[in-house]
Amino acid sequence: MLAVGKREGGNVPALALGDRPSRMTLSTYLYRRPRLVLVLLLLPPALWLGVIYLGSLGALLVQSLFHIDDFSGQLVTRPGIETLARLFSPTAREVISRTALAATIVTVLCALLGFPLAYYMARYAGHRMKAVCYIAVMLPLWSNYLVRVTAWRLILAKEGVASWFAAKTGLSGMLEFFLGLPGIGGPSLSSSALGTVITFVYIWLPYMILPIQAALERVPRSLVDASSDLGARPTATFWRVILPLAIPGIAAGSIFTFSLTLGDYIIPNLIGTSRPFIGQIVYQAQGTAGDIPFAAAFALVPIAIMAIYLMLVKRLGAFDAL
């Protein structure tokens, strides 16, 4: 906070340095009015986010109250719940629960896969090794999303890398077994739910690793030493000291993996079954179907899910680890 008492001491020598008085006056004027400085600082970002972003979310809500007339195909701008009611149809409910389930599985897998790497980076890697790991995590993040998705399409395709590798190593039987499983299998990996999940995990994994690594990095060395001094074995130290302190990082990372999976429509479109995700419904509704009210209504679902999710992870300290 600004300390008012220091003001006068600050003014006089500065004038003696030969500053233009007008600027000095403005500076003093601002210094004396921290509230005005606050308003000036806040104005651009608060206006942008408050008017354009929140305004758009409001527009979303308004659009979801409109509906397209069944007979004329015209947009009816009289507020009503016709469109929102369609969210409770069995098909819509199935889409919602499938997407939420996929987001949960992807998040859990990302945490399981990402934690060891983050832990190694934070705890064991030397300077050079840490740089290598960091770049290995950042490189996929910085390379083109769409091309990474198609890379998986060609890896998982029927005659792609995965089946070639399976054939060479005699694992074809195992691949067939997984593809034969009801619910997750399919004619090939690139057209199975399994393929969709693998691609999601791949694409969002860096978003999980970075916050976990940051959280682990903040665990004081002395705490770990204290734990072993007090007689805890390394496993006990890990489970009872290190892991609890990593929870905020995992929770922060899970916001990204969960939310990004919930809204993505490109990945399930390019890789996976024909059963749609929430994002695909929204995309098709506003695009080919020209039904913005339904797209808007369906977009309220991920907002509602994320609102609950954010409240849950806030308790785990996710917001402090972002």
Added chain:
Amino acid sequence: MRSETAPWGLRIATVGAIAFLNLPILFIILYGFTTDEQSYAFPPPGLTTRWFAVTYARADFWAALSLSVQVAALAMVMALVMGSLAAAALYRFRFFGREALSLLILLPIALPGIVTGISLRSAFALGDIPFSFFTIVAGHATFCIVVVYNNVIARLRRSSPALIEASMDLGADIFQTLRHVVLPNIATALLAGGMLAFALSFDEIIVTTFTAGQQQTLPIWMLAELARPHQRPVTNIAAITVMAVTIVPILLAYYLTRDTQDAAGSGK
């Protein structure tokens, strides 16, 4: 400083995760050189460099690239201004609605991109706003603010407030303090945040499909290319080109923010 060696299981898991993250990138590169332009057969039947010539000869590739650079540049500048102003305000002051504002800054990336996209689309439809360069930028700037904000506020939290007080006590006015004390202190955070914002905007497709009309940014051009049955490797060449250009900034960003990484793990 870290003399302990990692257990074998951990090392294997680490190597596995790194391989999982980076092997697909090798395939992206490999398939940029394949002679097979239609299928995904592995191994590729033959290798060629002709796709570079094919890609670079296409005017629509350069048009999309140029649009993406312009959009990302403007979105980055807007994010830098709004993100650092917000960081300064939230770091320096306690005020009513502070918590709400920090949540609001975070919201565009905490909510799925499709929500931002369809929200803006709904607003444009309500207000009869035609799609343009600026509707694309509006979408991008909104979710880029947070990355600049995160970088700058993390740096501000670590720098001592006494530094600013000292500068003022020694006679500098607000502007001199800003110019000679605050800005040098947050310069690398601004650079890292700005680059991340640029990269996010450059790669963004989910929001863009809702806020762009006929204009094609590079990712939208690539998506359209993927739907075409021929010349598949062209998208790989586009990606390889972008990767080759962006690897330098990644390394630079790492070295610029490395010390802060170690200090407080502002790993984002």
